[in-house]
């Protein structure tokens with residue numbers, strides 16, 4: 001059994017790094033505050049006797065020696081956050097991994113296979129798109145050089161930022177992975193609504209991120225007749241409102257979000273010259289996600305045509321729905337029940353590093369409830385008992401793999 | 405007759421200050437580049453022998469001595485610009501005033517009444533709302549202290565910015581004004597469309613600026629079901645799109661613009677917590693403008709209710725339509741015809757300092773054509789011949805008042 005108080009203390013220690021006034025944290029990927037988080041993590045890994053290595057995209061791996069060399073049982077997640085994030089999203093998976101290690105250390109357990117704990121770079125995708133970037137590069141889904149050349153929302157090259165914080169490593173993660181487990185908060189309302197302790201994650205829904213740039217013509221808000229306008233701001237607003245409308249019309253599991261909308265010159269009496277916006281579409285069903293993308297494309301065509309503005313679109317991320325390994329899913333479910341915890345199978349609405357690792361190894365996830373289903377918000381919260389339950393399931397499934 | 409080449413040279417000299425790469429200028433009110441523009445203007449006024457004085461809100465006045473003390477004939481406009489402005493909006497009225505002075509100096513004409521040239525502070529309203537702020541304070545329509553406490557879009561107090569650039573003066577403009585004339589580019593397409601040389605401005609349409617702040621709840625774009633969202637971004641987009649729709653529905657002269665729309669945290673996978681936007685509504689008819697305002701208010705109520713977000717609104721500017729002095733309107737018209745120029749009476753779509761001076765003295769405006777009707781854009785342009793025509797009308801109406 002893991003030590004609940006020690007796990008919570010771990011989460012609070014890391015949560016103090018990049019802490020926002022009024023609660024929550026801001027540790028956007030590869031910023032100075034995230035560097036401090038990384039330094040802290042490396043120190044904790046080292047203190048637990050792990051062999052720490054950093055790869056070329058900045059993923060951090062801490063490996064515990066085993067009886068024999070062999071494929072690793074990998075536990076991981078990320079420590080970057082959104083700008084207004086909570087203490088649990090990502091941090092839990094990494095720190096529960098350390099708590100598993102600490103528990104095994106205390107009990108003097110030597111495993112058959114090595115156990116490694118990973119913190120993947122830029123999972124959130126808030127500062128650099130796509131999300132799950134570090135794990136995507138790790139599994140070979142994105143070329144290292146391409147990833148290093150990605151530019152952040154604040155105009156910085158990823159490779160330069162990585163070097164600046166000293167995390168452009170030369171090491172590499174485990175060459176072979178026996179199984180990957182990621183403990184994470186649900187970030188949605190289902191488990192809490194149904195009073196369930198552990199969510200057994202079946203897979204991750206498809207994610208489609210599009211950036212749209214609209215080019216109109218700046219002109220005078222008082223003197224320019226409506227028919228002569230080329231209002232990039234109005235076009236952007238109509239597209240954003242249209243996304244809200246078609247998503248409601250599609251219903252079911254379809255979600256859609258315009259999280260970014262920026263006008264230039266953004267002045268009260270100037271018709272906007274330019275607008276940049278993002279659309280985040282998700283659906284567990286690839287066919288429906290494609291339908292949503294088609295509706296977005298048609299909407300952009302209609303609106304830009306009517307508003308007489310030109311546009312460019314750019315795909316920032318596109319991941320098909322992912323299914324986790326059935327054997328591991330069953331194992332998570334059985335393990336939780338054996339610990340007398342209620343379980344429920346569900347799909348993940350958020351993207352996770354596990355979906356990338358699933359490309360090269362059996363992967364699964366364990367969810368614990370999020371109070372009010374809230375995440376990507378400073379009030380994100382999961383009760384200590386739920387955190388401990390999740391970590392205990394993680395400990396047991398890890399042992400089943402590493403000490404068979 | 406004024407010297408056309410000299411007038412154009414004046415405009416180009418001032419246009420070089422705050423010049424943007426690729427053309428146009430950025431001299432937002434009370435910024436370092438606008439200070440340079442002010443310094444330049446004061447130097448030109450001094451070189452022309454004018455007695456220069458700056459009042460407490462930073463309005464600059466240059467006065468030419470006359471045969472007798474008495475009410476001044478005031479010529480003016482502004483030298484601040486929007487962020488992506490042209491060379492003519494505002495600058496023309498001030499610099500044509502200097503050209504009138506230079507012409508009288510060259511001809512050795514002594515007038516009966518003093519002639520003064522004014523550059524009013526923050527006419528554009530882009531950095532500090534309301535627009536026409538300097539002339540509004542000058543005519544007593546806004547208390548000095550209230551104006552000094554206004555905060556800019558970049559979070560600075562107007563009074564502090566005025567002091568920082570050294571234009572918090574202790575002087576004052578003319579105590580009495582016989583007549584006020586403002587030469588300005590039309591900033592709209594009518595004169596060019598109808599191939600007319602001089603626009604005789606009847607008045608200025610009503611202006612209503614509202615800032616709307618929408619407060620929702622940041623949450624995860626992937627995991628938050630649509631029904632549980634409080635998406636401030638979607639609410640803002642629906643309001644902006646709705647303004648576009650009701651303005652088109654109202655038709656006629658109604659215009660409406662959402663020039664500012666800012667989301668927080670403005671990240672691709674975070675439902676927006678907060679949105680701040682502005683709505684600029686204008687109509688020459690006060691009753692119709694009130695109808696538009698009522699539609700906006702109803703739209704905000706409906707959308708915020710449906711999207712489950714809260715809101716606050718703040719009036720940034722509200723000016724009723726203004727009529728200029730009939731006697732001066734006729735004088736502009738007759739003067740232009742006497743110079744063999746085609747004229748047309750029209751209403752101004754843009755706000756102007758003249759509409760504030762009209763509260764305390766007879767005021768009128770002279771418009772010259774804007775190529776493609778474009779203004780608040782770096783490609784704003786008026787042909788030299790049109791500039792000269794406007795300045796010649798300004799010279800003649802000035803003489804009619806100052807040397808009766």
Ligand SMILES: NC(=O)NCCC(=O)O
Nearest residue numbers: 123124131350351626673
């Ligand atoms: N778990 C999580 O919040 N991932 C961020 C990537 C996304 O789903 O947008």
Ligand SMILES: NC(=O)NCCC(=O)O
Nearest residue numbers: 222269527528535754755
């Ligand atoms: N003339 C002019 O562009 N004034 C700016 C104020 C406004 O009309 O918005």
